[in-house]
Amino acid sequence: RRGPRWTNIEEEKHLGSLDLTGRVVLVDCLTLWATNYFFDTNSDPDTCLKAMQQELDQMLSHEATYIIVTNEIGLDGISENELQRRFTDLQGSINQYAAARADEVILMVSGIAVKIKG
Numbered sequence: 005r006r007g008p009r010w011t012n013i014e015e016e017k018h019l020g021s022l023d024l025t026g027r028v029v030l031v032d033c034l035t036l037w038a039t040n041y042f043f044d045t046n047s048d049p050d051t052c053l054k055a056m057q058q059e060l061d062q063m064l065s066h067e068a069t070y071i072i073v074t075n076e077i078g079l080d081g082i083s084e085n086e087l088q089r090r091f092t093d094l095q096g097s098i099n100q101y102a103a104a105r106a107d108e109v110i111l112m113v114s115g116i117a118v119k120i121k122g
Contacts, residue, residue, distance in 0.1 A: 016040045020062025027068050034074035038095055047087055049094040056098050074099050
């Protein structure tokens with residue numbers, strides 16, 4: 005339905021290896037991307053976060069317009085499951101890292117855009 009102007013690229017982890025210079029890039033989404041790193045690093049949030057930060061920096065070094073979608077999973081109660089708590093912390097950290105690099109941050113709540121930054 006998107007037509008020939010859209011190019012769909014499915015990349016599990018190495019977003020920085022793609023040269024998308026001059027394009028409008030929709031990354032959908034950081035949560036799924038974090039999951040790929042999380043389970044490939046034996047659920048070590050520190051190792052995972054460092055790898056994700058490096059990859060995100062490499063991707064953003066290409067001059068393009070980036071729209072990055074993510075989930076805010078830390079607004080709910082604290083899970084009793086240790087693995088889920090570690091992932092929630094990781095997700096919050098990569099969200100903060102991406103938001104710090106972004107020119108604009110918008111939180112969507114029930115279809116309503118709430119401007120956070122920009």
